[in-house]
Amino acid sequence: MPELPEVETVVRGLREPLIGRRIEASWTDWEKTIHSPPLDEFKARIAGQRVRAINRRGKYILIELEYHTLVVHLKMSGRLYVAAADAEHEADRWVHARFDLDGGWQLRFSDVRKFGKVYLTENVAELLNHLGPEPLSDDFSLDMFREGLRGRKRSIKAHLLDQAMVAGIGNIYADEALFRARIHPARPADQLSAESAALLHGTIRDALGAGIKHEGASINWYRKPDGGKGESQNHFYVYGRADMPCRDCGDVINKIRLAQRGTHFCPSCQPERQDQGLS
Numbered sequence: 001m002p003e004l005p006e007v008e009t010v011v012r013g014l015r016e017p018l019i020g021r022r023i024e025a026s027w028t029d030w031e032k033t034i035h036s037p038p039l040d041e042f043k044a045r046i047a048g049q050r051v052r053a054i055n056r057r058g059k060y061i062l063i064e065l066e067y068h069t070l071v072v073h074l075k076m077s078g079r080l081y082v083a084a085a086d087a088e089h090e091a092d093r094w095v096h097a098r099f100d101l102d103g104g105w106q107l108r109f110s111d112v113r114k115f116g117k118v119y120l121t122e123n124v125a126e127l128l129n130h131l132g133p134e135p136l137s138d139d140f141s142l143d144m145f146r147e148g149l150r151g152r153k154r155s156i157k158a159h160l161l162d163q164a165m166v167a168g169i170g171n172i173y174a175d176e177a178l179f180r181a182r183i184h185p186a187r188p189a190d191q192l193s194a195e196s197a198a199l200l201h202g203t204i205r206d207a208l209g210a211g212i213k214h215e216g217a218s219i220n221w222y223r224k225p226d227g228g229k230g231e232s233q234n235h236f237y238v239y240g241r242a243d244m245p246c247r248d249c250g251d252v253i254n255k256i257r258l259a260q261r262g263t264h265f266c267p268s269c270q271p272e273r274q275d276q277g278l279s
């Protein structure tokens with residue numbers, strides 16, 4: 001599933017072709033893609049609105065229009081791209097929502113698995129009020145992060161996946177952040193030392209920042225809006241590297257099932273019982 005770095009890359013790639021365009025009409029062949037409001041209302045409200053800005057909150061894309069915000073969650077396999085109305089695109093066969101733009105352009109939402117969701121709202125804050133702080137903003141303070149760990153018996157991996165604790169982290173960058181902090185993914189969240197918590201607070205940002213720098217991970221469906229692949233997968237320490245040697249110590253990367261997700265870690269760099277952080 002696209003996580004913060006992938007979604008941020010999509011947002012950046014959509015700004016140039018989309019900002020300033022007017023949405024003239026919308027279409028879908030899979031009504032569940034349009035989460036809210038009801039489809040008739042959605043189509044009537046969005047028509048005629050111009051795109052003012054494009055931003056991100058957690059894993060949500062926020063296409064800010066004149067009166068509403070078009071909110072898109074890519075879920076497993078969603079792709080958003082702008083194409084000339086008469087131009088074919090490799091992902092077209094899975095397009096389940098389309099927006100006709102002025103100037104002969106279209107914004108297309110392709111979604112192989114059809115789990116993606118589109119919302120049109122006047123109140124983004126209310127729609128997304130379940131999200132915790134943005135990890136790359138000043139809102140994500142160390143104090144807040146430490147406070148969130150208190151009394152949490154669940155694994156630190158599960159904790160990082162909880163969007164109410166911090167927004168935008170998924171399976172990939174949780175594993176990467178934990179490796180960078182030398183913390184075993186199964187450690188109970190409330191068992192982290194103050195030093196480990198501080199280290200992890202920093203490595204969350206480092207792992208996400210690296211992901212953005214390399215324009216996201218094209219492991220499954222994710223592509224940039226221009227169709228190109230991200231390069232993050234070539235720079236991971238542990239994710240997708242089961243049975244391969246640790247880049248730091250040479251031990252074999254393990255893969256276990258944790259928080260219902262495949263979880264990658266180095267048993268030497270991230271020992272189960274010690275809480276020793278980076279030296």
Ligand SMILES: [Zn+2]
Pocket residue numbers: 246247248249250251266267268269270
């Ligand atoms: Zn290692």
